[in-house]
Amino acid sequence: MTGSSQASAQQEALPGLRATVRRSRATAPKAGTQSKPVAETDPVARVLVDVPLAHLDRPFDYAVPATMGEDAVPGARVRVRFAGQDVDGFVLERAGASDHAGRLTPLRRVVSPEPVLLPEIAGLTGRLAERYAGSRADVLRLAVPPRHATAEKAAREPAPEPTLDLEAGERAWADYRHGDAFLTHLSSGGSPRAVWTAAPAADWPTLVAHAAAATRASGRGVVICAPDLRDVDRVSVALAAVLGPDQHVKLVADVGPQARYRDFLALSRGAVRIAVGTRAAAFAPVHDLGLLAIWDDGDDLFAEPRAPYPHTRETLLLRAEQQGAAALLGGFARSVETAYLLRTNWAHEITAPRAVVRERVTVQIAGAAEEELARDPYARGARLPSTAFQTIRRALTDGPVLVQTPRSGYAPSLACERCRGPARCRHCSGPLVLTGVMTPPVCRWCGVAEDSWACPICGHRGLRAPVLGDSRTAEELGRSFPQVPVRRSSGDHVLAEVSRQREIVVATPGAEPIAREGYAAVVLLDTWLMLARADLRTEEESLRRWLNAAALVRPGGSVVAVGDASQAALQALVRWDPAGFAEREIAQRREARLPPAARLATLTGEPGAVDDLLTILELPSAADVLGPVAFGDRGEWRAVLRAPRSQGIALSRALGEAARVRSARKLDPVRVQVDPVVL
DNA sequence: ATGACCAATTGA
DNA sequence: CAATTGGTCATG
Numbered sequence: 001m002t003g004s005s006q007a008s009a010q011q012e013a014l015p016g017l018r019a020t021v022r023r024s025r026a027t028a029p030k031a032g033t034q035s036k037p038v039a040e041t042d043p044v045a046r047v048l049v050d051v052p053l054a055h056l057d058r059p060f061d062y063a064v065p066a067t068m069g070e071d072a073v074p075g076a077r078v079r080v081r082f083a084g085q086d087v088d089g090f091v092l093e094r095a096g097a098s099d100h101a102g103r104l105t106p107l108r109r110v111v112s113p114e115p116v117l118l119p120e121i122a123g124l125t126g127r128l129a130e131r132y133a134g135s136r137a138d139v140l141r142l143a144v145p146p147r148h149a150t151a152e153k154a155a156r157e158p159a160p161e162p163t164l165d166l167e168a169g170e171r172a173w174a175d176y177r178h179g180d181a182f183l184t185h186l187s188s189g190g191s192p193r194a195v196w197t198a199a200p201a202a203d204w205p206t207l208v209a210h211a212a213a214a215t216r217a218s219g220r221g222v223v224i225c226a227p228d229l230r231d232v233d234r235v236s237v238a239l240a241a242v243l244g245p246d247q248h249v250k251l252v253a254d255v256g257p258q259a260r261y262r263d264f265l266a267l268s269r270g271a272v273r274i275a276v277g278t279r280a281a282a283f284a285p286v287h288d289l290g291l292l293a294i295w296d297d298g299d300d301l302f303a304e305p306r307a308p309y310p311h312t313r314e315t316l317l318l319r320a321e322q323q324g325a326a327a328l329l330g331g332f333a334r335s336v337e338t339a340y341l342l343r344t345n346w347a348h349e350i351t352a353p354r355a356v357v358r359e360r361v362t363v364q365i366a367g368a369a370e371e372e373l374a375r376d377p378y379a380r381g382a383r384l385p386s387t388a389f390q391t392i393r394r395a396l397t398d399g400p401v402l403v404q405t406p407r408s409g410y411a412p413s414l415a416c417e418r419c420r421g422p423a424r425c426r427h428c429s430g431p432l433v434l435t436g437v438m439t440p441p442v443c444r445w446c447g448v449a450e451d452s453w454a455c456p457i458c459g460h461r462g463l464r465a466p467v468l469g470d471s472r473t474a475e476e477l478g479r480s481f482p483q484v485p486v487r488r489s490s491g492d493h494v495l496a497e498v499s500r501q502r503e504i505v506v507a508t509p510g511a512e513p514i515a516r517e518g519y520a521a522v523v524l525l526d527t528w529l530m531l532a533r534a535d536l537r538t539e540e541e542s543l544r545r546w547l548n549a550a551a552l553v554r555p556g557g558s559v560v561a562v563g564d565a566s567q568a569a570l571q572a573l574v575r576w577d578p579a580g581f582a583e584r585e586i587a588q589r590r591e592a593r594l595p596p597a598a599r600l601a602t603l604t605g606e607p608g609a610v611d612d613l614l615t616i617l618e619l620p621s622a623a624d625v626l627g628p629v630a631f632g633d634r635g636e637w638r639a640v641l642r643a644p645r646s647q648g649i650a651l652s653r654a655l656g657e658a659a660r661v662r663s664a665r666k667l668d669p670v671r672v673q674v675d676p677v678v679l
Numbered sequence: 680a681t682g683a684c685c686a687a688t689t690g691a
Numbered sequence: 692c693a694a695t696t697g698g699t700c701a702t703g
Contacts, residue, residue, distance in 0.1 A: 047703080053680065060703040083681055083702040100703050664700085666680095681702085689695070 036106060039069030042094035045107055048122070049082050049089040050137050054656075054663035057135040059092050063104035072107055075115030075122070077147060079108045090117045090140065114152055116144050116268055118285045124319050131318065132674045133601070133655035134308020142304065143283035148261035156266045159273065162243040164217050169210030169242075175199060175356050182350060186214040186291060186326055192348070193320065195338045196330040197578055199352035200361040200551045201518055204330060205231075205238035208293055211328055212274055213243050220290025220325075221273035222248075225281050225312050227299035229254070230496055234514070235276045235295070243274070251277030251284055279304055282315040292316045293328040298335040298544045299510075303677040311675070313337060317346075332551040332578070333544035336589060339582035340596040351579065363550065363559040363574045364391075384480065388523050388560045392477075395521030395558065396484055396502050402519045403506045404549040405473040406529045414441055414463045416455040423453060423463055432463070473525065474506040489513050509545040518554025527563030527570060536594060536679055540585055543569040547578060599648035600640060601655055601674045603628070607637040609668035614639060617658040620650035640679070 046059040062080055064072050072078060076091045086108060098104055117140070125139040132139075166187055173179030176196070185192040198204050212222040226232045229252055239248045249263035249272050266272040268285035275284035279302060282292075294302070294316050302312035313329070320327040327347060329338045341347040366387035384392075395401050414423040414432045423432040425443035432441040432450055440451040441463065454461050470490045478486045485503040489495040495513035498505055505513060509530070530542040550559040550573065563570050572581035590597035603610050610628045619625070623643035631638035643651040655672050662670065 044703095049703095051680070051702090056680090056702070062703060080703085085681070098703075102703070104703055665698095682700105684700085685698090687695100687697080690693095 037066040038106070039064040039066050039072075041069070042096055043069075044095040044098045044104065045072050045078070046092045046095060047078060047080055047089040047107070048092050048136060048140070049080060049087050050140070051082065051087060052135070052137065054135050055660040057129070057137060057660075061095075061098040061100045061104055063106045064094070065106045068107055068110050071110040071113035073113060073115050074119060075117040076113050077111035077116065079111055081105050081108055090122070090144075092117075092122055093119075112147060112149075112152060114265070114268070116147075116264070116285070118268065118287075120289070120319075120323055121283055121285055123322060124283070124315070127318050127322065128310050128315060129308065130656060131314065131649070131652050132308035132310050133652050133659060133672050135659075138307050139310065142280060142306065142310070145260050145264050145280075146257060148258045151258045151262040151265060154262065156262070156269070156271045158271045159246050160244070162213065162216050162247045164213050164243070166214060166217055169214055172203075172207055172210050175202075175352050176350050177353060178348065178350050182328075183211065183214040186211060187217040189218040189220070189290075191290070191320075191324055191326040193327040193341075193346060194329070194350045195334065195342050195347045196328060196350040197334050197352075198330055198332050198551070199357050200332070200547075200576065201553055201555045201557070202332075202551065203238075204295065204332075205234040206242065208235055208295065208328070208330065209238040209242035211291060211293060212239060212248075215291040215326065216243065216247075216273065218290055220288050221267075221286035222275070222291045223281060223284050223286050223289065223293070223316075223319075224274070224276040225292075225294045225302070225316065226276065226278065227296055227301040228278065228510075230494070231295060232276055232278060233496070239274060239276060246272075248272060248274035248276055251275050251281040253278065253280065279312050282312045282319065289319075289323050289325045291326045291328060292320045293330065296331040296333070296544075296548065297329055297338060298331065298333055298540065300541075300677055307671075309673050309676070311677070314675075317341075331544075332547040333540075334578040334582040335544075336540060336582055336585045337596050339579070339586055343586065349579075357576050360555045361550065361553055361557060361559055361576065363561065363576060365565040365570055365574055366560050366562050367565065384525075385562060388525075388562055389480065391521050391558055391560045392481065392504070392523060395519075396481065396504070399500050399502060399517065399520035399554065400498055400515050401504050402512055402515070402522045402549060402552055403473065403477065403504060403525060404509060404512060404522070404546070405470050405506060405525045406509065406527075416458065416460055416463065423455075425450065426453075470506050470508050474504075477504050477506065507549075509549065512549050512552060514552055515554070518557060519552050520554065520557055522550050522553050522557070522559045524549060524559070524561040524563075527561050527567070531563075531567065531569065537677075539569040540581075543572055543578065543581055546570075546573050547576075593642060593644075595675055597645060599643050599645055599651050599675060600679070601642075601651060601672060602638055602640050602676055602679070603670050603672055604631060604636055604638045605670035606635075606668055609670050610637045610639055612667050613658055613662055613670045613672075616661050617641075618654055619643075620647040620654060622647055623651055623654075 043064050045062045045064045047062050048059050072091050074091050074093050078089050078091055079086055080089050121143055125136050125143055128139045129136040169183050170180050182192050182194055215222050224235055226235055232250055232252055236250050249266050267275055270287040275281050275286050294313055297313040304310050342349050366385035392401050427446055427448055440449045442449045470488055474486045474488050488506050489511045490508040494511045498513045498515050500517045524546050561570055603613055620643055626640040628637040628639035652674055
């Protein structure tokens with residue numbers, strides 16, 4: 001223990017402390033603090049202590065011993081005595097004097113003089129804690145990775161000068177209205193904010209890299225967030241290509257604690273000025289930040305699963321506002337939240353003209369009606385309408401074909417082959433499922449095997465599987481196209497990239513590999529299944545997944561979606577109109593008083609605990625409470641709070657205050673989630 | 680959380 | 692009357 005010498009020095013003070021213990025707390029002078037000299041300049045350290053209690057979530061002042069005067073810098077990790085225990089904390093700032101009436105306890109030790117908590121990140125954690133009605137300590141845990149002493153010892157060389165070819169950037173963005181203005185604004189030190197809806201087949205990582213280069217040209221740093229490791233890697237490759245080597249670090253969880261802390265320090269020390277990563281990168285300690293970018297903000301991986309559940313997009317927006325940095329929210333799809341940013345003029349729009357979109361992709365809908373299936377003998381048994389079959393056959397003469405199929409490894413319920421009515425068990429009415437390729441269907445509820453099923457509605461004896469999963473799909477496509485290799489990408493076998501070779505790639509949503517020169521065609525199967533989920537965001541989410549897959553075509557390629565052409569999300573896909581769809585969604589959400597037109601929060605916990613919190617809570621005037629009702633299978637109850645957007649921050653503050661009172665009174669815990677992604 | 684203090688309650 | 696329990700308060 002490096003702190004043992006300080007600890008034993010502290011021991012001498014203890015008898016004195018004991019002698020005063022009988023006196024009233026407020027007036028008792030803390031004996032012993034005078035025995036050690038304090039730092040000459042700014043002898044007070046304002047410390048954020050790491051305690052889990054909401055009502056203690058504020059800075060406390062400590063005396064800085066002279067020996068620590070140099071090391072206890074703002075942002076340094078320290079250890080302090082708090083409520084009779086040694087706890088960790090961060091120095092928020094140094095000050096000449098304290099507001100605190102009593103004598104200050106000295107810092108126990110400076111864990112490391114490394115200023116790992118930048119002032120702007122400290123500020124951001126405060127605002128996020130307020131926004132999400134959580135504790136600052138919880139947000140800090142998301143923002144600053146655990147210390148790794150070995151990583152701290154090694155200093156990284158400052159990055160070499162980046163290669164900056166701003167004209168190349170303007171060429172790359174030439175397809176987009178206001179793209180050049182955005183880059184020029186960045187390179188001249190401005191802070192534009194844009195919602196960028198990428199055209200199909202766009203090489204988006206390269207465009208993001210050019211935006212980063214433009215920002216670097218103004219001498220500022222860049223943060224880029226992408227949903228998963230594959231996307232981070234793609235941006236990383238593009239950054240190296242555009243700006244040269246060693247200009248950026250990747251902040252991803254799975255590189256291990258040492259490498260993670262090393263890369264974090266490269267940023268906090270100012271040696272590297274560009275960070276690209278997943279969720280946690282939103283907190284990257286990039287010096288003199290100029291641009292915050294996020295790709296595909298609708299991806300649910302951006303919803304932090306740990307309290308207080310901040311969303312990466314909201315973190316970036318708050319940070320951009322607070323630091324006066326530019327913001328770039330890009331994607332093939334458009335989330336309702338980013339559409340809302342346009343509507344409120346928080347950001348402006350960067351899109352490709354219609355003509356560009358039209359020349360890059362044509363989308364067709366193929367109905368899955370039985371007559372169309374019947375026309376093509378090759379497609380029999382596969383879920384391929386003849387249009388889709390022909391498209392695949394034609395495209396395969398030219399390059400790889402991507403087939404997106406919803407979900408994998410899932411035992412699907414069966415339906416009547418002719419009328420599509422659900423196939424039910426004759427004994428208990430449970431759903432019939434297939435457990436094997438050659439075995440008869442069984443009831444999922446009572447387990448009885450059914451080998452002579454007939455449809456109770458139309459009398460037809462044939463069954464079909466509405467969802468086959470990617471393995472069955474791959475099998476069937478292999479039979480329909482026997483001369484072509486079929487590969488799969490899903491679950492834990494996700495392919496990053498495929499070549500220009502002629503092959504069929506069957507992938508589940510989000511696992512689609514990119515094709516080096518784009519797919520000759522993309523086919524989206526069973527689109528109605530993705531829409532069958534009952535959820536607030538089902539349509540938005542389905543369209544996002546289809547657009548992301550469809551955007552992988554090569555310029556001029558074709559996309560076929562198998563489904564019901566009257567469906568609004570599919571129509572938006574055919575017209576390639578993510579903007580119009582998002583507008584429509586906003587209108588609906590507003591009517592239903594749902595986010596982003598309103599602010600929601602959920603309270604989940606033991607029924608009594610939820611009631612207690614609701615009693616404490618002083619809601620803003622226009623807020624209302626729905627429930628509480630039983631929720632989940634663990635005996636928990638949940639209440640939903642709703643407030644108009646104008647009272648959103650008031651709702652958050654009220655929840656924060658209630659959480660502090662709850663914590664001070666030692667009432668049972670309640671999980672508070674502000675703007676949960678799924679309801 | 681943890682500890683301290685104070686008041687009310689319990690038990691011999 | 693001491694011992695125990697419960698509520699409140701503060702934590703620098």
